[in-house]
Amino acid sequence: MRSLLLLAAVGLAAAETGIDGWLRYAPVPNANASGLPINIVSLNATANGPVHAAASELQKGLSGIFNHSLNVIYPTSYQLSDTASSIVVGTVAEYANAFGAAPKTPQLENDGYFLNTTGSRVQILGRNERGALYGAFQYLSMLAQGNFSEVAYTSNPDAPIRWVNQWDNLDGSIERGYGGPSIFFSNGTVKINSLDRMTQYARLLASIGVNAIVVNNVNANASILTTQNVEGLGKIADTFRPYGVRVGISLNFASPTANLVYGNLSTFDPLDSEVIDWWQNVTDTLYARIPDMAGYLVKANSEGQPGPLTYNRTLAEGANLFANALEPHGGILVFRAFVYDSQHLNESVWTQDRANAAVEFFTGLDGKFAENALVQIKYGPIDFQVREPASPLFAYLRNTSTAIELEVTQEYLGQQNHLVYLPPLWKTVLDFDLRANHSKSLVRDIISGERFNRPMGGYAAVVNVGTNNTWLGSHLSMSNLYGYGRLAWDPTSDPQAILQDWIRLTFGLDPAVMRAITNMSMASWPAYENYTGNLGIQTLTDILYTHYGPNPQSQDNNPWGQWTRADHDSIGMDRTVANGTGFAGQYPDEVAAVYENISTTPDNLLLWFHHVNYTTRLHSGETVIQHFYNAHYAGAETAQTFPTQWEALQGKVDAQRYNETLFRLTYQAGHSIVWRDAINNFYHNLSGIADAQGRVGNHPHRIEAETMNLTNYERYTVSPFETASNVTAIVTSANATTGTASTRLTVQNGTYNVAVNYYDLYGGKAQYTLTIGGRQVGAWSGNNEDRLGNTPSIYLDGHSATRITFRNVTIRRGDVLEVTGKADGVEPAPLDYISILPLGVVD
Template sequence: MRWNTLWPLALAGLAVAEDGSQAWLRYAPVHCNKHCQDALPSHITTLNATKGSPLETAGDELQKGFRDIVGKHVQVSHGCDAPPSSIVVATVSDFLECGSPLAKDSTPLDEDGFYLLTHGSSAMILGQNARGALYGAFEYLSLLAQGDFDALASTQTTENPHAPIRWINQWDNMDGSIERGYAGPSIFFAEGAIVEDLTRAREYARLLSSIRVNAIIVNNVNANATLLTPENMDGLQRIADVMRPYGVQVGISLNFASPQDLGGLNTYDPLDESVIQWWGDITDSLYERIPDFAGYLVKASSEGQPGPDTYNRTLAEGANLFARALKPHGGVLMFRAFVYDHHLTEDNWRNDRANAAVDFFKPLDGEFEDNTVIQIKYGPIDFQVREPVSPLFANLRHTNVAIELQVTQEYFGQQCHLFYMPPLWKTITDFDLRVDNRSSVVRDILSGEHFKRPLGGWAAVVNVGTNTTWLGSHLALSNLYAYGRLAWDPTLDSVAVLESWTRLTFGANRHLLDTITDLSMASWPAYENYTGNLGMQTLTDILYTHYGPNPATHDGNGWGMWTRANSETIGMDRTVWNGTGFSGQYPPQVAARYEDPATTPDNLLLWFHHVPYTRRLRETGETVIQHFYNAHYAGAETAHSFVGLWDSLKGLIDTRRFAEVRERFVYQAGHAIVWRDSVSGFYRNLSGIPDAHDRVWNHPWRLEAEDMQLDGYVAYTVSPPEAGSGATAIVTATNSTTGVARTTVPFPDGMYDLVVNYYDLYGGKSEWTVYLNDEAVGSWKGDMEDRLGHNPSIYLDGHSATRVRFAGVKVREGDELRVEGVADGIEPAPVDYVALLPAGVVD
């Protein structure tokens, strides 16, 4: 298919700032002259478009799209008589009732499927249901907005969904906060109730519908029982009412102990008759208010959440309590497989959190009601930067399953680092599990096709907030768009999906498309390189915010995300012959591959095997420790290159979005250095093995703050120590002090980039100024919590460490360099070091 690559109409419009709120539905103008407009439909006819139905929405969206994209007013009418040069939008049943036949060779439509046929200035969009017709309208508008006039002139498409379940999970709390949300407070809740103004919820439903998401769970899986009060159920009805015109059904997460905590019963035993009755009444009340209520999501017996184990009941008995209450209404129960013991003892070589899902759920296969779907995280641990596919997908032959992905970047830089996720997702969904020694691709298991099950599909934790960008970062929205597209058709190519999103979001300029593609496709490899590779998981602080580096937190606790690193060896032994037995949870062909380090892919070596740091990788010949060093330096260099790549797009993107994305890339370039130094330094210290290239602990262009002449500043030991250069930083003597640090420049005369590494703590907004010979080079403020959309830390650590850079500073040897910091709140104007970097030096 040939795409029209004409730029949006008025490039002068690029000067007009966009806030990102319209995302990929901004309907920016494309070049379409009078001849082009005449070749497009002049009328929209919708059949049976009752008020508030998705069919009415389809007509409205098409009318708006024609007006905004090509500047053509198109009238909307209703009824069977469509004028010439019309788009007809209808369900198949209504179309047939009007006496219009379908082609005899038409492919049957599944639920939510649609036909899109265009010929000249006429078009027909037919959905299996009203929602499918709306999906078809959005597909037509996507082609129009991308300037694909060839397809609009002649196309014949049948689109059926890969799976019936294509859901979103929001982890919103009743007080308006969002667990693992990085884009402002909830669009649904505030102060224990549903918000009055649901405009934002309606706009969210529009975005979700355009990518064919059909349901949303609006509250946190760590659920609050008060959501089930009559007042809040009335509020849920209001949410459902604003989302229904877009075909998005509403569901909720439940707290297992609600009958006791809210209902006043003395038990929440799932087999107790009073508990069964209580949940039946609650479910009936919800369906009285919301007839198309989607169903429930339940997290039980996990991470301290109540569950059926309290009463020695099985997980199936707990799940079936809700499934049976939903079944008369046609509702679905999504039951999370994220159940494990978070008080494991690392001293036991056989203990392994990764074993939990199969251990808990495989014995119960076939015991769940047929409207239950087990929602399984893509890997056995917890949204890590690389994991093998969860073996549970191969072990539930008689139970519906769905994959749980995460669009919100909990372990992936929390929308402050670029991370385009589809290439990672596809390593899971395209994986062949070889069940019964035959092809068993994960995507076919998800759909229900492989094991012939009626339900199945996809769920993604998204966590949008009130920030105009929805996720806190303009580029992060590519993941939400791609999630919907891949849930509908997981065979789509990651680059093709990305380019479609880019055309709709930023425009069709070839350099722009290529650059955003290059940035996005490099983002996962770069992030994996500087955060944790060879299957080591994301080496973040798992005991705190899951953001910055702290590899030491992975061992010595009960959470089971262990690396088992010591002075000589590293990695989890998950073999059957000598380890935890995890590899044996896979079907035999896959198990044999992972059982042997000689056949295990290098990128999962330390996931499956405990090896010496000196073991050589079969793919590169590097030792494990040298690979760590090389990868972390390479990843940081790649992140550093993102700024320049983005700068090449200046003038091709409106000023506001260009500046906001650039700020993220500048931040990421600095924080990638923090990651690189922390992880490399930690393993250099632990292993005692130096970097063959003498980079680790060797920073010839840095001036350590603690070595400067200090006035009002004092030295401070950073924790963890590797989060500080030389393990030490400086802080003001008191929180009301101005600190001054002075030194003399020891480097030759020249032009340098002046970099200051400092700590931006939540709880204060210190101010810093850096001088050369009493001339201010620049000033900045510790307001990262406002600019980056999250509160990383109240400590000097790898979360709060960051850098500011002043480019092209003329320096003479012997100049006095001075940093002044003014403390604020609990933030004592901390400084780690100053670096003067010659051209081309990343540090």
């Protein structure tokens, strides 16, 4: 390919919704189309195949990037002369058939591709058709980023399994979904009228090398197997097939006793011959409609789901029931390792520990799973926490194929309302050396199959895209989906380099945009960890409700096993062999020795493995409790910088994406303070130990709403107590819809930022007005349910607590500040406090 020239800075793009993700194919300024090949030669004309899709994608992409259309020539019509200055796309075998000899390429594996732009003929050749499509997307990705260099290289995926799991329910809802309703289901059936949207999703997945999708929730409904839904699944598969993305489904283990289509049975015992025949019949029927179905995903004996243990059968026997049915068709059975018994966990028993469950349940089963069965293991032993050690099950299953389960949807991690770029978190696990048999045993090498010489393995991610034009509910959260695909293809990749590729593809080539989004994103996970739960204590969210806002006390005194065992003097799980739950001993010897000893345990996992006094000193020299205070303040301070960094991009990012992103970053800045105060207040109250810097519980710039002059407002004690400043908020009186809270200000004349903390409840849209000195400063609505992707709380708590800030407000000493709140529905216009902040001061 001839060298092309990029001459000028990037101009402002037109308004965008986010629907194109990173496949925008936006014009590259001053790119010289005269350097392009003159044709696209597709070596395969099959209309529903990946090579045909690759040719169409190249035509679409080059038209967008260069504003220049190229013809696609198919095998029935091209001559050798057509290929002299062409982009040739297809498989190596098709190339050899067309040109008489295969090109000299390094070894290609399944799904791998060879990309060569060094001559007049661009070669994009795959080991199979998917590989050719992946190579086409990579070529377009280079050009869309303004990279016109000459390259010749082979790229192979690290592992054969690169799947996504949707948690879509048949009624159209999505468990842990924050981007709108399902694109796949509604009213119990497949959404046939959504096939175009599914095509767009298939393109996005293929462009990052994802080769299969499980379309329904792991908490599966047996009616996925009805005749109507099997036909609907077939249409989904037809839609995804051109992009090399195979469709799989989640199954309910007890379906034989709940499904009338294939005949009801009285048992779902995996060793019962009638059950075996039942599932074989189901599987044969599915493959008759979907010949290339990827396989099944099964969650069993976890969180109340049925499974083989009901009949005293092993997990392997349960998994092999499905694997055996799939084997004649070439399908794969994925069995989730997320198995634990929440009905019998007792925190008062010092040795009990949910983290032990995976290894305990799989003890004695290694090597007993069918060859086409794969165990899917969450990256940590609990549940998608902000930081966890690598699951020891990766090292335990040495004769069983495994995959790592990651979560793109930010269930415990801000639910797309908080910017949290996740690949750096995932890399801490993928790069971890488990030292199996005292040898190098990186998690990424175990799951690829390389370390223990397994035939298959790889990656799965819970993604949960929805009908929102941003797919995930937030423009910036799409970096996590892109990053997942890139790491699943090559887990040695640098997260920042991946991020910057995504930025160029999504927002363009402006250096200021690159700097700002890079800085925010790379700081986001450390900041979130700091203001939500650090030192390995887990994400201190409400595990009994929405898994979103702060509620540290919800972690303990329940059977869910995400305990902190915090009391007046001490905190943390003792997971040592010597004194605790024994979890540390599940690791291979060298790793176990590190975690068993408090002096060698890293600070960021201290409270995961050890129960210590609040005054215990870390390697940093800080006490545990002072680190908590300092880290939560530091994390919230970092989040305050996000809106201002983004505001510097006004005019450099199109207005729609700019405004939608600014709203979320501003919301995050406010909610990070809610988190900071809730966690610090809780542990300050529990431990009785003061913050050495005097910040916790001391807010000189705040005016508590309950201390103001109230008309038609009344005091309300908030629970949990730490999610309100001074425990108390105000709500409109029972017999009134509008209330006012006022006070005379005693600050010096000057310019201030004015922050209002209030509660935005689901089910109402209260209206607020703020005036100072008779001048209206701002008006707003409690309408987060319209603007955020998650379902807010119906209570005054850490989920609904919200902060709005009005900047650069001129105030004179003696001005009267008044907030008027008009209740709506279940939302009684709740207020917590107002802060009058000198410029540059964080509350």
